[in-house]
Amino acid sequence: MSVLIYVELDNGSIKKTSLEAVAYGAKVAEKTGDKAVVLAIGRADATALEIAGNYGASKVLHAADDKLSHENSLAYADALAQAAEQEGSKIIILSKSGLGDAMAARAAAKLKAGVVSNVTALPEINGSFKVTRGIFTGKAFATTELKSDIKILVIKKNVIEINEDDVASANAVVETFSPQLRDADFQASVVNVEKASSELSLTEARIIVSGGRGMKGPEHWQPLVDLARALGAATGCSKPVSDLDWRPHHEHIGQTGIKVAPNLYIACGISGAIQHLAGVNGSKCIVVINKDPEAPFFKAADYGIVGDVFEILPKLTEAAKNL
Amino acid sequence: MKILVCISNVPDTTAKITFTDNDTRLNKNGVQYIIGPYDDYALARGVELKDQTGGTLTVLHVGEAEADPQIRKALAIGADDAIRVNADPLDSYFVAVQIANVAKQNNYDLILMGRESIDYNSGVVHGLVAEMLGIASYSPVMKLDIADGSATISREIDGGKEILKAPLPLVLGCQEPIAEWKIPNMRGIMTARTKPLTVVEPVSVDELTVPEKYFLPAPKGACKMIPASEAATLIRLLQTEAKVL
Ligand SMILES: Cc1cc2nc3c(=O)[nH]c(=O)nc-3n(C[C@H](O)[C@H](O)[C@H](O)COP(=O)(O)OP(=O)(O)OC[C@H]3O[C@@H](n4cnc5c(N)ncnc54)[C@H](O)[C@@H]3O)c2cc1C
Ligand SMILES: Cc1cc2nc3c(=O)[nH]c(=O)nc-3n(C[C@H](O)[C@H](O)[C@H](O)COP(=O)(O)OP(=O)(O)OC[C@H]3O[C@@H](n4cnc5c(N)ncnc54)[C@H](O)[C@@H]3O)c2cc1C
Numbered sequence: 001m002s003v004l005i006y007v008e009l010d011n012g013s014i015k016k017t018s019l020e021a022v023a024y025g026a027k028v029a030e031k032t033g034d035k036a037v038v039l040a041i042g043r044a045d046a047t048a049l050e051i052a053g054n055y056g057a058s059k060v061l062h063a064a065d066d067k068l069s070h071e072n073s074l075a076y077a078d079a080l081a082q083a084a085e086q087e088g089s090k091i092i093i094l095s096k097s098g099l100g101d102a103m104a105a106r107a108a109a110k111l112k113a114g115v116v117s118n119v120t121a122l123p124e125i126n127g128s129f130k131v132t133r134g135i136f137t138g139k140a141f142a143t144t145e146l147k148s149d150i151k152i153l154v155i156k157k158n159v160i161e162i163n164e165d166d167v168a169s170a171n172a173v174v175e176t177f178s179p180q181l182r183d184a185d186f187q188a189s190v191v192n193v194e195k196a197s198s199e200l201s202l203t204e205a206r207i208i209v210s211g212g213r214g215m216k217g218p219e220h221w222q223p224l225v226d227l228a229r230a231l232g233a234a235t236g237c238s239k240p241v242s243d244l245d246w247r248p249h250h251e252h253i254g255q256t257g258i259k260v261a262p263n264l265y266i267a268c269g270i271s272g273a274i275q276h277l278a279g280v281n282g283s284k285c286i287v288v289i290n291k292d293p294e295a296p297f298f299k300a301a302d303y304g305i306v307g308d309v310f311e312i313l314p315k316l317t318e319a320a321k322n323l
Numbered sequence: 324m325k326i327l328v329c330i331s332n333v334p335d336t337t338a339k340i341t342f343t344d345n346d347t348r349l350n351k352n353g354v355q356y357i358i359g360p361y362d363d364y365a366l367a368r369g370v371e372l373k374d375q376t377g378g379t380l381t382v383l384h385v386g387e388a389e390a391d392p393q394i395r396k397a398l399a400i401g402a403d404d405a406i407r408v409n410a411d412p413l414d415s416y417f418v419a420v421q422i423a424n425v426a427k428q429n430n431y432d433l434i435l436m437g438r439e440s441i442d443y444n445s446g447v448v449h450g451l452v453a454e455m456l457g458i459a460s461y462s463p464v465m466k467l468d469i470a471d472g473s474a475t476i477s478r479e480i481d482g483g484k485e486i487l488k489a490p491l492p493l494v495l496g497c498q499e500p501i502a503e504w505k506i507p508n509m510r511g512i513m514t515a516r517t518k519p520l521t522v523v524e525p526v527s528v529d530e531l532t533v534p535e536k537y538f539l540p541a542p543k544g545a546c547k548m549i550p551a552s553e554a555a556t557l558i559r560l561l562q563t564e565a566k567v568l
Contacts, residue, residue: 010481071480073450074459097481098446098463101439105450106460108416114531115415117445130535135443139340141538148531154447188459188489191475195483203481207567231568249465249500250479255336255441256360256499264567275336281540285567287557288546298546302565307551319558323568 002037003029004089006080007052008099012044016204017157019055021095024122024160026056028091031125037061038172039083041068041076046174053172055162061087061177067186070193073099075185077106082179084111084150092152097203104154114148119155137255137278157203157261158282202251205234207264208283210253212238212276214269214290214309218246223313224268230320236260238270254279268309272297289313324378324469324491327431328369329422329448330397331359331440332390342537349537358393360504361437365495367502368467369435370401376469379403381429385412385421391520399507399515410525414532415443417525419451424526426456432491433474438463438498446496453494461487462496 005025007018014022022038029036038052038060049060063079080103084092092107094100101117108115118134120141129146131153202208209228215221221235228235235251242252253260255275261282268289270276277300280286288301289309298304305312334340335355343350358366366382373380382402384390387409394405408421426434434453439446446462453460465484466477469491476487476495507515549557562568 008481071485073461077450077454098479099481101446102450102460102462105415105447106454108447109419109451109454112529112531115445115447115451116532117415117443117447135537136334136340137441137444138540140342141540143535143537145533145535146531147533148529154445184457185459188461188487191486191488193480193483193485201481250484252499264561264565278336285561285565287561298548300543301546302544303557303560304546304548305551305554305557306548307554312551312554315554316558319555320568323558323562 002035002087002089003032003091003093004037004039004084004087005057005093006039006100006103008095008097009040009042009044013048014040014052017095017097020157020160020162021093021155022052022055022057023162024155025093027122027160028093029056032091035059037087037089039063039080039177041079043069049174050171053170054167057172060172060174062174063177063179065178065181067181070190071099072185073102074106075181077103077110078182078185079177079179081107081110083177090150092150094152094154096154096156100154104152108152111150112148113150113152114146115152115154116144116146117154119153120159122160123153137259138281139278156282158284200234202234202236202253202258202260205260205262207231207233208236208260208262209233209266209268210236210238210270211241211247211268212270213240215241215246220310221247223310223317227266227313227317227320230317233266238276267297268313270297271295272300324372324376324433325429325431326369326373326378326380327383327426327429327434328362328366328380328397328402329383329434329436330362330366330393331437331442332356332384332386332393333359333440333442336360336441340539346537347535356389356393358397359437359440361439361441361496361498363504364499364501365435365437365497366397366400366402367505368497370505371502372433372467372469373401381406383408383422383425385410385418385525387411394520395515396507398518398520399511400505401511402518404518405520407520407522408525409522413530413534415445415447415451416531417528419448419455420528421525422448422452423455425523426452433469434492434494436494436496438496449494449496456494458492458494459489460494460496461489463498464495465498465501467495467497467501
């Protein structure tokens with residue numbers, strides 16, 4: 001038997017969030033006395049996949065069929081279910097993302113598996129199998145028991161701390177995996193793909209600098225972007241900012257936008273409405289810059305500066321450049 | 324065209340979440356319920372597409388009678404009729420089986436949902452339902468147009484977007500800016516009272532997951548304030564004290 005972990009690829013390398021999933025899966029496998037097997041779908045060199053071994057996987061199944069080179073949640077879910085059958089996997093782990101959720105859902109329906117999303121800790125396994133998950137957009141947690149034979153967990157970012165010094169150097173064996181592909185999974189045609197190529201993806205970013213209505217207008221964003229550059233951070237924004245088209249919609253953070261969990265979140269001119277906080281409450285450290293000392297965001301912050309963003313941002317950028 | 328919009332009934336986004344009964348139940352005291360905000364986007368786009376194509380729109384909720392005011396609101400916004408599967412749902416799988424069961428009997432061309440519920444935040448019901456029906460699903464959908472039996476979908480993918488053309492039927496999880504939230508008008512509210520709301524009993528489902536206990540996050544420590552004149556020291560604190568740089 002084995003614990004099966006699906007990893008997402010970015011330009012042929014395993015994403016950081018997926019490496020966390022591998023480390024998580026390997027810990028689960030240790031508890032259950034199984035092997036940790038990884039599934040990777042899409043173009044990649046074997047050497048880029050072998051590193052899954054460093055995080056505890058013994059084998060990587062690589063589905064590299066050309067038809068699978070473009071992200072396709074239907075076909076990928078089919079491949080995941082087939083891999084689970086081949087490997088006799090009773091536990092399947094994915095990291096939280098649009099693709100991860102879609103694959104987990106479809107595979108759950110195929111395998112009649114219980115699926116729990118937003119898992120925030122390792123499972124408790126002793127007779128029963130219980131996990132903790134985030135609910136109400138991070139405002140609370142629930143302990144849930146999985147009773148199904150096959151269990152699918154979609155884990156949140158930062159559930160497991162990877163200390164790069166502890167990473168072993170044990171390469172995993174990479175095997176070609178050729179799932180049966182169904183025509184039904186390829187009915188859609190891709191008309192266009194736009195990658196915001198130069199920008200760092202918000203969900204993967206370790207640091208995010210985010211702006212609200214207090215930034216006054218799209219023409220005033222440069223000081224924020226400068227700080228983000230100096231810190232190697234991604235940029236985000238509040239909902240009104242994207243509603244007003246000051247910033248693109250994919251930067252909108254909050255309950256109705258993207259949920260982020262960076263190490264550091266710097267909020268500039270954002271009041272801290274509960275719907276915005278819901279998208280950032282997974283952050284390790286929150287810095288708030290606001291001219292209003294009563295802004296609710298300070299209650300959720302670790303560090304605060306009361307003042308004008310346009311005076312403060314250049315000072316921070318200067319200091320960050322001298323790091 | 325036949326459209327189905329699935330709505331969840333969830334605590335308002337500003338609700339303070341607490342638990343009762345030894346932390347085994349959500350404390351509903353003083354909690355205002357709303358249609359899930361993402362489901363509201365799905366409903367708004369559904370109504371626009373119905374008006375464009377001269378089709379019909381049904382709303383579906385899996386839950387108890389306490390959701391009826393929210394279902395009536397959806398009717399007031401423009402749905403033609405409503406179905407409520409009378410159950411106390413316990414997980415995504417249960418909800419999906421009920422939705423798929425209703426869908427099998429009615430052959431909808433388009434099943435619209437929100438990208439995720441704001442109570443359990445799973446983002447899995449669309450994929451589960453679509454797989455149960457043997458059709459495709461996409462989420463999160465930010466733009467949707469229908470012509471000649473297929474949908475043109477603009478969808479968010481990691482760090483960018485993708486435009487797809489896919490044949491109907493489809494299950495889609497919606498998010499802004501697919502449409503603007505709609506507010507019911509007086510006429511809508513009046514006609515909603517007489518539109519049909521059918522209550523059906525659930526089909527039985529094996530229990531796959533069972534909620535056990537709820538808890539709240541540990542309270543946050545105090546915020547350390549730094550004078551604006553010494554702003555630059557923040558960077559050093561982030562490096563040496565918080566260790567996040
Ligand atoms: C159902 C629902 C869902 C929602 N979902 C989201 C969501 O996902 N994400 C989200 O962000 N919002 C969401 N909202 C909106 C939310 O309620 C707030 O309206 C929004 O977050 C406020 O954005 P803001 O902080 O940028 O603007 P404001 O509330 O206008 O705050 C601007 C802040 O900037 C400060 N400021 C002004 N000038 C300066 C200056 N020169 N220097 C420093 N500070 C300055 C002000 O003191 C103020 O605190 C949602 C609302 C609803 C009803
Ligand atoms: C009293 C009560 C207690 C509950 N306790 C739990 C619990 O402990 N654990 C649990 O997982 N769930 C519980 N639920 C059910 C929960 O409210 C959700 O309906 C269900 O869990 C699906 O959530 P999700 O996050 O998987 O949905 P997602 O997959 O995030 O939802 C995607 C979309 O599916 C549609 N959808 C979701 N739920 C419904 C619905 N009920 N009816 C119609 N369409 C829907 C919406 O369009 C939504 O945007 C409870 C419900 C009630 C009324």
